[in-house]
Amino acid sequence: MSFDDEGVCDGVETGGLIAAMSEQVWKGRRPGVPLRLIGVRARGVPLAERLARDVSGSEQAAVVGAVDITLYRDDLDQANRWPVLRGTEIPFDVDGADIVLVDDVLFTGRTIRAAINAICDLGRPSRIRLAVLVDRGCRELPIQPDIVGLHLRIDRRDRVQVRLRPIDPVDEIVQIPAAPRLSQS
Amino acid sequence: MLGLEELSREEILAILDTAESFAEISNRSRKKVPALQGRIVFNLFFENSTRTRTSFSLAAKRLSADTQDFTASVSSLSKGETFIDTAKNIEAMGADVMVVRHPTPGAPHLLSQHVSSSIINAGDGAHEHPTQGLLDLMTIRKAKGRIEGLTVGLVGDIAHSRVARSNIWGLLKLGAKVILCGPPTLVPKAMERLGCEVAYRLEDVLPRCDVVNVLRIQFERQQGGMFPSVGEYSQFYMMNQERVRMAKPDLLLLAPGPINRGVELTPEVADGPHSAILDQVKNGLAVRMAVLYLLSGKLDARSPAAE
Numbered sequence: 054m055s056f057d058d059e060g061v062c063d064g065v066e067t068g069g070l071i072a073a074m075s076e077q078v079w080k081g082r083r084p085g086v087p088l089r090l091i092g093v094r095a096r097g098v099p100l101a102e103r104l105a106r107d108v109s110g111s112e113q114a115a116v117v118g119a120v121d122i123t124l125y126r127d128d129l130d131q132a133n134r135w136p137v138l139r140g141t142e143i144p145f146d147v148d149g150a151d152i153v154l155v156d157d158v159l160f161t162g163r164t165i166r167a168a169i170n171a172i173c174d175l176g177r178p179s180r181i182r183l184a185v186l187v188d189r190g191c192r193e194l195p196i197q198p199d200i201v202g203l204h205l206r207i208d209r210r211d212r213v214q215v216r217l218r219p220i221d222p223v224d225e226i227v228q229i230p231a232a233p234r235l236s237q238s
Numbered sequence: 239m240l241g242l243e244e245l246s247r248e249e250i251l252a253i254l255d256t257a258e259s260f261a262e263i264s265n266r267s268r269k270k271v272p273a274l275q276g277r278i279v280f281n282l283f284f285e286n287s288t289r290t291r292t293s294f295s296l297a298a299k300r301l302s303a304d305t306q307d308f309t310a311s312v313s314s315l316s317k318g319e320t321f322i323d324t325a326k327n328i329e330a331m332g333a334d335v336m337v338v339r340h341p342t343p344g345a346p347h348l349l350s351q352h353v354s355s356s357i358i359n360a361g362d363g364a365h366e367h368p369t370q371g372l373l374d375l376m377t378i379r380k381a382k383g384r385i386e387g388l389t390v391g392l393v394g395d396i397a398h399s400r401v402a403r404s405n406i407w408g409l410l411k412l413g414a415k416v417i418l419c420g421p422p423t424l425v426p427k428a429m430e431r432l433g434c435e436v437a438y439r440l441e442d443v444l445p446r447c448d449v450v451n452v453l454r455i456q457f458e459r460q461q462g463g464m465f466p467s468v469g470e471y472s473q474f475y476m477m478n479q480e481r482v483r484m485a486k487p488d489l490l491l492l493a494p495g496p497i498n499r500g501v502e503l504t505p506e507v508a509d510g511p512h513s514a515i516l517d518q519v520k521n522g523l524a525v526r527m528a529v530l531y532l533l534s535g536k537l538d539a540r541s542p543a544a545e
């Protein structure tokens with residue numbers, strides 16, 4: 054965290070949010086239909102893996118996949134560098150599945166739209182729910198999450214950074230102001 | 239994408255990494271993604287080709303681009319229109335990418351100075367065939383897990399082969415050792431200057447090779463008399479079972495196609511366990527998807543080294 058960043062949640066608090074989300078994921082599942090989680094690369098994947106552990110234990114209980122939305126973006130023209138593809142890996146049949154789509158931050162909704170398109174290209178799920186750790190508002194598309202860890206209402210120019218183990222050394226949620234603020238010394 | 243000579247090691251690796259991600263799409267039951275929706279890819283082929291043109295068309299379609307084939311023999315070129323005017327007309331129709339094959343070396347380079355669409359060289363005379371070079375690199379890297387430190391033999395008609403040149407640039411940049419082997423008339427000694435070893439006896443070279451890429455005799459580019467007879471060429475340079483046995487047990491055998499069975503390699507070897515010929519075709523699709531995708535961004539995407 055740099056001098057100007059604002060810590061929103063530390064590791065313990067972030068862990069608490071994830072545990073509460075996991076409970077909702079499992080509570081809302083359809084009886085008799087296997088639960089499948091798909092994380093949006095990059096940080097949606099470790100989050101999905103943690104949500105996949107059922108409430109009672111630490112074992113990974115639901116099958117987890119990963120979706121890379123790069124090829125489904127609507128802003129190839131605006132990309133200012135070569136896009137890096139990280140690959141979609143869905144180790145289960147999407148047809149008829151009860152899917153929870155998982156991402157770390159929900160902002161404009163465009164990433165989720167792309168992820169839903171990518172999943173529907175692989176088959177026809179019976180249902181897709183959306184779980185996000187942080188809903189920071191400022192949507193540009195009519196997309197609403199079903200399961201939310203934390204609601205933030207912040208300026209659209211500000212950024213929210215979620216750090217999650219094992220991709221990052223710690224779990225935390227940080228708000229990064231768009232313009233550097235003057236120190237009050 | 240005019241040639242591998244112009245690309246850096248990092249750019250080549252970035253294309254190969256992207257291509258490996260695209261390979262997954264070909265394994266899906268619905269083999270299509272919307273990445274290039276609304277883009278137009280023109281295939282301008284001024285020379286015969288089935289494999290490369292089909293591969294580019296399919297690659298563009300898998301990315302949801304619109305494709306249009308342009309065949310020189312039935313075009314206004316036969317009425318006297320110039321190559322550049324033809325391309326300008328095609329650009330005016332909205333082409334985002336032009337895939338160009340031309341018998342004259344440098345033709346795609348010339349075109350790139352006159353139109354602003356992205357140009358992909360799909361083979362210019364005996365100069366370069368960069369996507370073939372890339373798919374060979376991808377096939378080697380997938381089979382061997384690396385390219386650095388490998389010894390790759392290019393066998394046959396090196397002098398007239400654009401595939402050879404693209405292979406040489408790509409392999410050397412990625413740290414492989416390249417041995418060129420064939421009759422002296424088809425492997426000029428001067429090619430040593432590119433950084434390759436030149437050899438004339440296949441038997442001397444085979445035991446050192448991890449990969450052998452068997453190039454086609456370019457009968458259509460020869461003025462004749464480059465070697466006494468096809469039979470004699472086969473006697474000295476055809477990959478047969480006996481020669482495969484001289485090589486390392488895990489030899490990887492490539493051939494860019496179309497293969498002339500019984501000239502450059504025997505049917506048993508072409509269809510044998512060392513052959514990766516069909517993997518090359520499969521990887522060619524992934525490489526062309528990657529190149530089309532990477533070039534379809536705006537100007538910034540055309541100069542990744544600037545990042």
